[in-house]
Amino acid sequence: xxxxxxxxxxxxxxxxxxxxxxxxxxxxxxxxxxxxxxxxxxxxxxxxxxxxxxxxxxxxxxxxxxxxxxxxxxxxxxxxxxxxxxxxxxxxxxxxxxxxxxxxxxxxxxxxxxxxxxxxxxxxxxxxxxxxxxxxxxxxxxxxxxxxxxxxxxxxxxxxxxxxxxxxxxxxxxxxxxxxxxxxxxxxxxxxxxxxxxxxxxxxxxxxxxxxxxxxxxxxx
Amino acid sequence: xxxxxxxxxxxxxxxxxxxxxxxxxxxxxxxxxxxxxxxxxxxxxxxxxxxxxxxxxxxxxxxxxxxxxxxxxxxxxxxxxxxxxxxxxxxxxxxxxxxxxxxxxxxxxxxxxxxxxxxxxxxxxxxxxxxxxxxxxxxxxxxxxxxxxxxxxxxxxxxxxxxxxxxxxxxxxxxxxxxxxxxxxxxxxxxxxx
Numbered sequence: 001x002x003x004x005x006x007x008x009x010x011x012x013x014x015x016x017x018x019x020x021x022x023x024x025x026x027x028x029x030x031x032x033x034x035x036x037x038x039x040x041x042x043x044x045x046x047x048x049x050x051x052x053x054x055x056x057x058x059x060x061x062x063x064x065x066x067x068x069x070x071x072x073x074x075x076x077x078x079x080x081x082x083x084x085x086x087x088x089x090x091x092x093x094x095x096x097x098x099x100x101x102x103x104x105x106x107x108x109x110x111x112x113x114x115x116x117x118x119x120x121x122x123x124x125x126x127x128x129x130x131x132x133x134x135x136x137x138x139x140x141x142x143x144x145x146x147x148x149x150x151x152x153x154x155x156x157x158x159x160x161x162x163x164x165x166x167x168x169x170x171x172x173x174x175x176x177x178x179x180x181x182x183x184x185x186x187x188x189x190x191x192x193x194x195x196x197x198x199x200x201x202x203x204x205x206x207x208x209x210x211x212x213x214x215x216x217x218x219x220x221x
Numbered sequence: 222x223x224x225x226x227x228x229x230x231x232x233x234x235x236x237x238x239x240x241x242x243x244x245x246x247x248x249x250x251x252x253x254x255x256x257x258x259x260x261x262x263x264x265x266x267x268x269x270x271x272x273x274x275x276x277x278x279x280x281x282x283x284x285x286x287x288x289x290x291x292x293x294x295x296x297x298x299x300x301x302x303x304x305x306x307x308x309x310x311x312x313x314x315x316x317x318x319x320x321x322x323x324x325x326x327x328x329x330x331x332x333x334x335x336x337x338x339x340x341x342x343x344x345x346x347x348x349x350x351x352x353x354x355x356x357x358x359x360x361x362x363x364x365x366x367x368x369x370x371x372x373x374x375x376x377x378x379x380x381x382x383x384x385x386x387x388x389x390x391x392x393x394x395x396x397x398x399x400x401x402x403x404x405x406x407x408x409x410x411x412x413x414x415x
Contacts, residue, residue, distance in 0.1 A: 015312060016312070018268065019312050063289070067286050067287060072282075072283065075282055079278050079282055080278060080313070081312070082310060082313050082317060085282075142312060159309070161311050161312065162310060163312070174309060175310040
């Protein structure tokens with residue numbers, strides 16, 4: 001993959017491999033080389049891209065997006081894992097709904113903007129973790145009894161059986177949900193671990209493009 | 222699940238994977254083991270049943286989205302149950318998948334009924350518009366919003382007298398499409414008084 005880093009498939013617990021064989025975690029490294037901090041104001045090229053993407057979405061598209069192949073795949077997958085997509089919106093539908101309500105994609109800082117651009121461009125959601133807080137490879141498994149989300153002592157305790165993104169030692173994010181506190185990138189983070197969730201019906205190339213989009217935006221030539 | 226709901230699910234195609242979990246020997250998540258003794262084979266069967274339910278859910282979800290997208294804004298998706306704090310992403314067992322499939326089948330059934338009602342309503346409106354066009358004198362000042370015809374949300378067909386009072390007295394009536402959607406920046410007179 002040119003321009004950014006490589007992407008690789010994360011590991012999956014056996015039960016997930018058997019039950020949801022087309023669910024994959026796509027991971028990649030990204031080096032943040034821009035001058036602006038990740039949590040600071042986005043540079044003009046990123047804000048311009050957000051503005052271009054805002055123009056792409058009109059009311060009619062906001063309604064019909066649920067029929068497009070990639071957003072439709074996430075709607076189906078949400079139902080397969082017990083989430084109701086009309087209540088708990090898929091990432092792309094949530095973004096488009098906010099675009100309609102606010103009249104545009106508001107800039108929320110460099111990292112959030114970069115992830116949003118990748119999501120709106122491809123339909124595939126991408127999340128970022130501070131690479132220094134990750135122990136080994138990322139993968140998908142179910143949470144264990146009494147397990148906490150992240151390393152913090154006061155981190156929330158997960159119910160057993162929740163689908164989580166985890167490293168070798170702990171759960172770092174609920175699938176399609178919140179990241180573990182203390183593992184999010186902060187203003188001084190330079191090395192990031194990105195991950196995208198690929199479900200049945202989403203071509204690998206599209207998921208890879210989502211990661212690549214983030215990698216190149218954070219590390220422009 | 223009622224027989225009708227089952228027929229809703231199976232109406233569109235009779236693909237071999239479309240089958241109720243009961244076809245695999247399960248009822249309410251419990252395995253009714255009469256045809257095999259091996260626990261391993263039972264697990265395989267149960268996994269196949271879950272895969273079948275997921276295929277049904279995928280098909281129902283596609284139909285649900287199709288109706289909502291095609292008939293918006295006249296038909297809206299039935300209100301979904303708000304998610305409780307205990308809800309979250311998980312590997313669903315047979316019972317939960319069946320409940321999810323049944324709820325979605327009911328929602329699709331409701332949407333189909335709404336779509337049929339809506340089509341009938343639009344058909345009646347088109348017939349009325351045709352009559353208003355052919356015999357405007359019989360429909361004096363009758364109004365028919367284009368929304369009723371499924372042709373948009375703004376504008377009204379109205380039978381009006383030609384040349385105002387003269388037309389009223391002379392019995393000259395015509396069908397006119399009045400107005401459209403309001404301009405986003407207001408009318409020219411308000412926008413640009415100079």
